[in-house]
Amino acid sequence: MTRQSFADVDCGVAQAAQQIGDKWTLVILRDAFNGVNRYDDFARHLGVASNVLAARLSALVDADILYRRPVAADGRAVEYKLTPKGLALYPLIVFLHQWGDRWMPKTRGKRLEVVDRQTLRPVREVQVHDADGQPLTARDTRSRIGRGGSDVMRHLQSVVAQRQRGPS
Amino acid sequence: MTRQSFADVDCGVAQAAQQIGDKWTLVILRDAFNGVNRYDDFARHLGVASNVLAARLSALVDADILYRRPVAADGRAVEYKLTPKGLALYPLIVFLHQWGDRWMPKTRGKRLEVVDRQTLRPVREVQVHDADGQPLTARDTRSRIGRGGSDVMRHLQSVVAQRQRGPS
Numbered sequence: 001m002t003r004q005s006f007a008d009v010d011c012g013v014a015q016a017a018q019q020i021g022d023k024w025t026l027v028i029l030r031d032a033f034n035g036v037n038r039y040d041d042f043a044r045h046l047g048v049a050s051n052v053l054a055a056r057l058s059a060l061v062d063a064d065i066l067y068r069r070p071v072a073a074d075g076r077a078v079e080y081k082l083t084p085k086g087l088a089l090y091p092l093i094v095f096l097h098q099w100g101d102r103w104m105p106k107t108r109g110k111r112l113e114v115v116d117r118q119t120l121r122p123v124r125e126v127q128v129h130d131a132d133g134q135p136l137t138a139r140d141t142r143s144r145i146g147r148g149g150s151d152v153m154r155h156l157q158s159v160v161a162q163r164q165r166g167p168s
Numbered sequence: 169m170t171r172q173s174f175a176d177v178d179c180g181v182a183q184a185a186q187q188i189g190d191k192w193t194l195v196i197l198r199d200a201f202n203g204v205n206r207y208d209d210f211a212r213h214l215g216v217a218s219n220v221l222a223a224r225l226s227a228l229v230d231a232d233i234l235y236r237r238p239v240a241a242d243g244r245a246v247e248y249k250l251t252p253k254g255l256a257l258y259p260l261i262v263f264l265h266q267w268g269d270r271w272m273p274k275t276r277g278k279r280l281e282v283v284d285r286q287t288l289r290p291v292r293e294v295q296v297h298d299a300d301g302q303p304l305t306a307r308d309t310r311s312r313i314g315r316g317g318s319d320v321m322r323h324l325q326s327v328v329a330q331r332q333r334g335p336s
Contacts, residue, residue, distance in 0.1 A: 010274075010279065011280070012265040013195060013198040013261060014191075016264040016268035016272075017191040017194040017195055017264065025189070026184075030179070030182075031324060033306050034321075034324055044327060045324055064271075088267060088271065089267065090305060090306040092263055095294075097180040097181050097184075099184050099256060099257065100179070100183040101316070103253045103256065105316070108317065111314050112314050114311055114312075115309060115310060115312050116298045117307075121298065121299040123296050123297060123299075124297045124298070128258060128259050128291050129292045130287070130289065137255065138250075139285075141282050141283060141285055142283060143280055145279070146280050147276050147277030147278060148269070148278050149276065149279065153202075155213060159209050159212060159213045
């Protein structure tokens with residue numbers, strides 16, 4: 001039987017994937033970080049079917065990534081704003097910009113640069129750093145089950161260990 | 169009419185979202201970074217329908233994120249390995265672990281810690297940094313169209329500017 005929702009899966013990546021692992025959701029978040037906050041503006045910019053857009057916005061509100069608030073100047077209008085949990089996704093969006101530009105490049109140069117608002121200098125590449133701030137690759141690190149535990153990661157480690165012991 | 173593929177969309181985030189904006193894809197990548205590389209092991213660990221798994225693995229190979237290679241000791245077996253483009257996704261996976269654990273926490277503590285293989289010290293939180301290495305939030309930055317240009321970001325900026333000029 002195939003698992004349909006990851007909501008109860010005991011792994012941070014699965015929990016995150018359940019909430020933001022969708023291509024429309026990612027471009028909606030990109031737009032939200034760039035100042036789009038009305039339903040009509042998302043629809044106009046994204047060219048997305050209204051049922052798809054409405055479902056994604058509702059799911060983001062349910063996940064506490066966006067919240068709805070009335071527009072002060074217009075009693076009936078509502079805008080979608082990023083919550084603290086949503087704002088914490090900023091490194092993800094910057095990473096996707098950088099990775100997309102690096103690996104699906106345009107010949108003339110970068111599509112976009114994210115710059116410091118004050119100095120106008122481009123931000124650094126989003127990377128994993130050690131405790132001293134030195135960049136690390138996947139080969140430099142390993143995953144350790146934390147105090148909270150993770151059934152998923154324990155199972156994953158047993159699958160990998162069994163494979164390493166011999167052919168199946 | 170709704171856009172079905174983002175492959176031709178002139179934006180790094182959209183390009184990235186087309187290739188990795190899927191919840192199954194994200195947990196497949198998590199597994200690949202943690203040493204899973206056989207079809208049967210992905211299937212066993214993820215409990216995913218075989219058509220879903222096969223489609224996602226093929227798409228990741230087509231996108232040059234994974235590659236297939238024969239297993240030396242077994243003429244018929246194939247393993248899936250991360251390409252350089254795939255290995256470059258490591259900050260994304262670490263970020264999702266951290267964000268998931270931070271915002272969908274367990275009471276006893278973190279599910280997982282990613283640690284330096286040598287020192288066993290946990291890695292830092294994945295963040296956006298300025299040119300001097302200081303952390304930046306979304307409010308500290310802005311997006312600037314690069315030399316390669318981006319139709320999508322130009323349109324986005326015009327939508328936001330029009331909204332700011334007045335009610336529609």
